[in-house]
Amino acid sequence: xxxxxxxxxxxxxxxxxxxxxxxxxxxxxxxxxxxxxxxxxxxxxxxxxxxxxxxxxxxxxxxxxxxxxxxxxxxxxxxxxxxxxxxxxxxxxxxxxxxx
Amino acid sequence: xxxxxxxxxxxxxxxxxxxxxxxxxxxxxxxxxxxxxxxxxxxxxxxxxxxxxxxxxxxxxxxxxxxxxxxxxxxxxxxxxxxxxxxxxxxxxxxxxxxxxxxxxxxxxxxxxxxxxxxxxxxxxxxxxxxxxxxxxxxxxxxxxxxxxxxxxxxxxxxxxxxxxxxxxxxxxxxxxxxxxxxxxxxxxxxxxxxxxxxxxxxxxxxxxxxxxxxxxxxxxxxxxxxxxxxxxxxxxxxxxxxxxxxxxxxxxxxxxxxxxxxxxxxxxxxxxxxxxxxxxxxxxxxxxxxxxxxxxxxxxxxxxxxxxxxxxxxxxxxxxxxxxxxxxxxxxxxxxxxxxxxxxxxxxxxxxxxxxxxxxxxxxxxxxxxxxxxxxxxxxxxxxxxxxxxxxxxxxxxxxxxxxxxxxxxxxxxxxxxxxxxxxxxxxxxxxxxxxxxxxxxxxxxxxxxxxxxxxxxxxxxxxxxxxxxxxxxxxxxxxxxxxxxxxxxxxxxxxxxxxxxxxxxxxxxxxxxxxxxxxxxxxxxxxxxxxxxxxxxxxxxxxxxxxxxxxxxxxxxxxxxxxxxxxxxxxxxxxxxxxxxxxxxxxxxxxxxxxxxxxxxxxxxxxxxxxxxxxxxxxxxxxxxxxxxxxxxxxxxxxxxxxxxxxxxxxxxxxxxxxxxxxxxx
Numbered sequence: 001x002x003x004x005x006x007x008x009x010x011x012x013x014x015x016x017x018x019x020x021x022x023x024x025x026x027x028x029x030x031x032x033x034x035x036x037x038x039x040x041x042x043x044x045x046x047x048x049x050x051x052x053x054x055x056x057x058x059x060x061x062x063x064x065x066x067x068x069x070x071x072x073x074x075x076x077x078x079x080x081x082x083x084x085x086x087x088x089x090x091x092x093x094x095x096x097x098x099x100x
Numbered sequence: 101x102x103x104x105x106x107x108x109x110x111x112x113x114x115x116x117x118x119x120x121x122x123x124x125x126x127x128x129x130x131x132x133x134x135x136x137x138x139x140x141x142x143x144x145x146x147x148x149x150x151x152x153x154x155x156x157x158x159x160x161x162x163x164x165x166x167x168x169x170x171x172x173x174x175x176x177x178x179x180x181x182x183x184x185x186x187x188x189x190x191x192x193x194x195x196x197x198x199x200x201x202x203x204x205x206x207x208x209x210x211x212x213x214x215x216x217x218x219x220x221x222x223x224x225x226x227x228x229x230x231x232x233x234x235x236x237x238x239x240x241x242x243x244x245x246x247x248x249x250x251x252x253x254x255x256x257x258x259x260x261x262x263x264x265x266x267x268x269x270x271x272x273x274x275x276x277x278x279x280x281x282x283x284x285x286x287x288x289x290x291x292x293x294x295x296x297x298x299x300x301x302x303x304x305x306x307x308x309x310x311x312x313x314x315x316x317x318x319x320x321x322x323x324x325x326x327x328x329x330x331x332x333x334x335x336x337x338x339x340x341x342x343x344x345x346x347x348x349x350x351x352x353x354x355x356x357x358x359x360x361x362x363x364x365x366x367x368x369x370x371x372x373x374x375x376x377x378x379x380x381x382x383x384x385x386x387x388x389x390x391x392x393x394x395x396x397x398x399x400x401x402x403x404x405x406x407x408x409x410x411x412x413x414x415x416x417x418x419x420x421x422x423x424x425x426x427x428x429x430x431x432x433x434x435x436x437x438x439x440x441x442x443x444x445x446x447x448x449x450x451x452x453x454x455x456x457x458x459x460x461x462x463x464x465x466x467x468x469x470x471x472x473x474x475x476x477x478x479x480x481x482x483x484x485x486x487x488x489x490x491x492x493x494x495x496x497x498x499x500x501x502x503x504x505x506x507x508x509x510x511x512x513x514x515x516x517x518x519x520x521x522x523x524x525x526x527x528x529x530x531x532x533x534x535x536x537x538x539x540x541x542x543x544x545x546x547x548x549x550x551x552x553x554x555x556x557x558x559x560x561x562x563x564x565x566x567x568x569x570x571x572x573x574x575x576x577x578x579x580x581x582x583x584x585x586x587x588x589x590x591x592x593x594x595x596x597x598x599x600x601x602x603x604x605x606x607x608x609x610x611x612x613x614x615x616x617x618x619x620x621x622x623x624x625x626x627x628x629x630x631x632x633x634x635x636x637x638x639x640x641x642x643x644x645x646x647x648x649x650x651x652x653x654x655x656x657x658x659x660x661x662x663x664x665x666x667x668x669x670x671x672x673x674x675x676x677x678x679x680x681x682x683x684x685x686x687x688x689x690x691x692x693x694x695x696x697x698x699x700x701x702x703x704x705x706x707x708x709x710x711x712x713x714x715x716x717x718x719x720x721x722x723x724x725x726x727x728x729x730x731x732x733x734x735x736x737x738x739x740x741x742x743x744x745x746x747x748x749x750x751x752x753x754x755x756x757x758x759x760x761x762x763x764x765x766x767x768x
Contacts, residue, residue, distance in 0.1 A: 019752050022745065022748060023745050023748060023749045023752070092744070092745070093743075096742070096743075096744070
């Protein structure tokens with residue numbers, strides 16, 4: 001059996017990549033993907049713990065996160081398209097004003 | 101003076117009146133102070149005169165119904181401090197001593213109020229002046245009527261306040277403002293002594309009430325062997341008295357106080373307030389009599405002050421300064437009397453002094469008024485032609501203060517000298533020398549002011565506008581010819597002149613002493629003195645002859661130097677050189693005090709307290725922490741960049757720190 005620490009280290013690496021991408025990247029799509037990466041990093045640690053301790057709640061929680069993430073993706077992408085239509089850019093540094 | 105004789109029911113007619121005496125002037129002060137700015141000068145004068153005059157009327161009425169058999173009488177007005185066994189009440193007290201003081205204060209005070217109407221009429225601050233004068237009357241009457249030391253202290257501080265306000269009445273003039281401050285600060289030193297004495301009384305006698313304190317003191321034996329509690333209290337009280345009554349070493353404020361308007365000098369700095377110290381010492385005679393060392397200090401202080409101030413008075417050229425030093429000198433006489441145990445002689449001189457010195461100041465004011473604000477005697481002269489009434493009244497006052505019989509000053513001064521001689525011939529010798537000097541400088545003043553030819557003239561005219569308007573009493577009419585003052589000013593002069601003429605006769609045959617005897621409990625002494633041997637009587641007459649002839653000699657000398665040979669004084673002054681310079685500069689006492697006390701205090705306050713502690717420590721602590729906060733914020737504010745992802749970075753970093761911490765704790 002793969003030890004728990006492996007999962008956790010992978011989870012940490014995924015989460016770290018997500019954070020790094022979120023901080024460094026300017027393209028709004030990439031940032032969005034980084035967020036998904038962080039969520040899935042966390043999901044991985046949830047299921048790893050759930051398997052380790054034979055507790056179902058961790059797995060259930062992951063489903064909830066996935067559902068929310070799916071909803072968020074839908075809304076988020078819609079917003080991104082709307083932003084692109086008005087600003088004609090995907091650079092987050094250019095969309096720091098609420099007013100046009 | 102036991103409790104039973106203090107039964108208020110003994111004299112019910114006095115009952116509603118005693119507390120009204122001080123309240124009336126207070127009401128006058130309040131009305132003029134609050135509403136005077138908008139009222140007409142007539143209304144202001146009416147209020148001021150009616151209220152001070154009513155107080156005088158009540159005092160006269162009380163005096164008429166006064167009977168030594170009923171005194172002392174006390175009038176409880178209100179509770180004040182009640183703390184366990186210790187209590188202080190607003191309570192007024194009337195005995196022979198306070199009656200004399202009341203008569204002097206309200207009588208002379210009322211006359212000076214009348215005079216002020218004429219003198220201050222053209223001043224812009226007329227209502228303010230009248231309000232202050234009435235306020236002064238209130239505090240002075242509180243002082244003399246008090247039944248305990250604390251109420252007396254209220255009056256004591258209050259007259260100091262009124263004095264400060266009135267010395268600095270023309271506060272736009274720098275010298276007047278600083279003279280007021282000087283008077284206040286020097287008095288503070290004396291008040292410190294007074295307060296400590298009060299604390300000692302509370303600690304050891306548990307009361308400040310005159311009756312109770314004296315009842316506690318009475319059984320104590322005289323502290324002949326060494327200095328004890330009573331000596332300490334006596335010395336501290338004397339320190340207070342020296343401050344208020346301008347004795348060495350605290351006399352320096354009084355000559356400067358001449359910056360105030362002349363009626364103020366007459367009322368506060370000649371007739372009433374400065375005698376408060378004498379009154380306080382006389383009131384505390386029970387303590388002093390049991391502290392011989394304190395008595396000696398009082399006597400020596402008084403004697404030295406009398407001589408010292410008189411010598412300075414010889415060379416002053418400012419008419420009011422001469423009178424100021426003369427006042428200091430005469431107060432010295434009063435303390436000399438108290439110091440040798442002749443309290444009633446001291447009070448007697450206090451009374452006659454109030455008459456003739458009040459008159460001298462008022463007459464000097466009339467002169468200053470008449471010559472358009474000039475105070476330098478060298479620019480006067482020949483005024484007897486222009487101002488005959490002022491000349492006559494001032495002449496009477498001069499004769500009185502010089503001790504020429506049968507005027508008032510002769511009786512009281514001679515009484516003091518005789519009593520001083522009984523204590524020690526040294527006091528007497530210095531006393532008669534002072535009497536000689538007094539006579540000399542007073543007649544010098546008379547000859548310089550009224551004798552010879554008028555020396556103001558054209559110079560006066562030219563200088564009247566620019567120089568007089570602010571340099572002296574604000575009475576610059578810009579006139580060349582001196583003129584007599586109006587009758588509203590001359591009236592009080594004439595009345596005081598009459599009092600100076602005949603006021604001494606109340607002391608004829610020791611009647612004044614008999615009157616005060618119940619207060620000072622010297623009845624036996626007085627009677628013993630009357631039945632004294634013929635030899636002693638002849639000594640008394642001999643001493644009297646000596647002092648009168650010395651006074652006459654002083655007059656003669658002044659006549660020679662300032663009337664017959666007016667060029668002589670300058671030559672004498674030149675030949676004396678440094679000595680003359682020292683006296684003319686008041687023995688450099690002000691300079692000495694500056695070097696000894698003022699400058700070290702100022703320097704210490706500036707370098708240590710101000711630059712060192714305030715700026716260096718307190719300000720620095722506040723400023724440095726403010727600077728530090730600003731620097732830190734200056735650096736931290738870069739975190740607030742407005743860039744969303746940098747915030748996210750901070751969040752991530754924070755989260756990382758928290759996790760690291762938890763992991764680290766978990767590992768442990």
